[in-house]
Amino acid sequence: MRGPLDVVVIGGGQAGLAAGYHLRRLGLDFAILDVQPTPGGAWQHTWDSLHLFSPAAFSSLPGRLMAPKPGETYPAAAHVVGYLADYEQRYELPVHRPVRVAGVHHDSEFLRVETDSGTWLARAVISATGTWSRPFVPAVPGRMSFQGAQLHTVEYRSPHDFAGQRVIVVGGGNSGAQIAADLVYDAELTWVTLREPRYLADDIDGRALFDHATARRRALDEGRTDTGGVASLGDIVAVPPVRAARNAGLLKAQPMFDRITPTGTAWADGMTAEADAIIWCTGFRPALSHLAPLSLRGPRGHIPTTGTQAIGEPRLHLLGYGDWTGPASATLIGVGRPAREAARAISALLR
Known part of the structure; x- marks a missing residue:
């Protein structure tokens, strides 16, 4: 001892x-x-x-x-x-x-x-x-039936590992956007988000986020109205690779699918997407x-x-x-x- x-x-x-x-x-x-x-x-x-x-x-x-x-x-x-x-x-x-x-x-x-x-x-x-x-993956119907690869943000390394493959990236936060932007030039990408991606203004980086988070905590401690903090600004910091892919029209998000099939994903309206891999950027x-x-x-x-x-x-x-x-x-x-x-x-x- x-x-x-x-x-x-x-x-x-x-x-x-x-x-x-x-x-x-x-x-x-x-x-x-x-x-x-x-x-x-x-x-x-x-x-x-x-x-x-x-x-x-x-x-x-x-x-x-x-x-x-x-x-x-x-x-x-x-x-x-x-x-x-x-x-x-x-x-x-x-x-x-x-x-x-x-x-x-x-x-x-x-x-x-x-x-x-x-x-x-x-x-x-x-x-x-x-x-x-402690990576989190949501309980989506059919997830265990998928025959391709499934991995979380913690396991992703390089787009070269998925060159030429059909890849579905799930998640509308910074990790999802950055990994989608990383893959879009080498893979056949489908990017899926719960809501339309919310980009912060291009001139906002971590300095401004820290200031907003601090201001929110100060307001709450003093009993003032909640400023909303970082969440009020958006979900995605437009770092240069994300900004480039977005501006080139390569980052187009699809709404969240309803279920997973053995070969991909399916939506309630009948749309499907075939996939070799699903990457969960879900926090x-x-x-x-x-x-x-x-x-x-x-x-x-x-x-x-x-x-x-x-x-x-x-x-x-x-x-x-x-x-x-x-x-x-x-x-x-x-x-x-x-x-x-x-x-x-x-x-x-x-x-």
Whole structure:
């Protein structure tokens, strides 16, 4: 058994590292447990062409700006992986990997973190496991009958894997639009969305999205009218590849199909589409199974929080899962502020 420590951080991606930065500044004794064998979090598992939709300077964790890469306005995922590895090393963050956390339990005045490499005791826990490990695929009639390939965003890598094939991409968010734009030149593409695609204005990138998310949270905290935040602007950031494919008339969305057949998809009006592969760009759910022993789950699988702090267990903070754990907290630039608030709250609690 290791510890007791002041804090155990579960997850060594961007949220876990931001938490570690602030915990270190406050002089707390902590460890970061990361299931990945190498630094970089989920960024090391994305598709080949993925780029951020913010410039490097606006995609940074607290304390260290991300250096731009010459010729790239929007950094590639590989650049982010290198930045996170450098960040971890620069601040000498105590990351232990690969460590898989099985469960967090109450243990008298401590929280007990059970892992595949032993037990840790901590006075507080920050959960920063994100969503990438919990891809969501909707229950569409006939899905299990399809004879072609089915994969989720997490499994997609390159359009070359589908050259000449008939591919259906499902999803009207950023991932769906970007993967559809990636495939449209090499595959016979059918892009399917629940509603007509809503593109943000071409001049809007991650900087503006962060500002809108922050303004919404401030308005809600002050009891003012909900501004709608990022959702009020649209669903798809028009990054250059998406913009190019859209402007060329290549991104034409079809409404959501009603069922899946062994060879494709079918709509109620009789329209069909044959397919060799279906790619589900249908989002994720928070990866919170390790917190099940604490019995804190509320509606929709979320753990009720005040800011990042779990209402039912004040020694637990959740970081980086989306707006419900801090405005834009699932982004590089957005996670810094809630990470600082979580670290400060833990420091005050331990005192």
